[in-house]
Amino acid sequence: MKSKILFLLFTALLIFGNFSDSSAQKKKLTYKQVYESGRDMRAMMMTMSRPQGWADENYYLETKADPAKPGSRPQLMKTNALTGESVVYVDNSNIQLPEGFSIDRPSAVSKDYNYYLFNQKNNLYYYSKPDNSFKQLTNDDAEEKVAKLSPDGKKVAYVKKNNLYVYDVELEKEIQFTKDGTDLIYNGW
Structure with missing residues (x-):
């Protein structure tokens, strides 16, 4: 009997506790905010x-x-x-980045938050916080997809024309790992 009363009391607290603070969830957006x-x-x-x-x-x-x-x-x-x-x-x-880039919206960021990757207009861009340097990594018409930073932030892996690439930031060199990418073969996905 005692456990039944405790259960009902606990259930009532859960139900009424959830409804008491829900007024903030009911704030309505204006037409202007939405459209x-x-x-x-x-x-x-x-x-x-x-x-x-x-x-x-x-x-x-x-x-x-x-x-x-x-x-x-x-x-x-x-x-x-x-x-x-x-x-x-x-x-x-x-941090000041070139126009059109925001440090708040990188494509990827290193685990220590020192290196940032941006993918814009089919090209990759890189920001190093320790060096306060910003540079363009790729410059071609091909789209770089699923770009990821290495854990140390010194390399960038990505897919271009369905092939797997790595860009070594320190060497400033793009390395192609696969050459058999086609519409049927997607390397790096």
């Missing part, structure tokens, strides 16, 4: 969090604006999973 791109939509998107993974067993990583600095650019934040408190994990606020 018109503009400053309001960009501002709304800048405040949205993008989960990036786990820093350790207690903290997860997310890209969001620093709550201590309203209107700031999104940064990689380390957030306590229990309390929700966030601190800046990687500060990219001073």
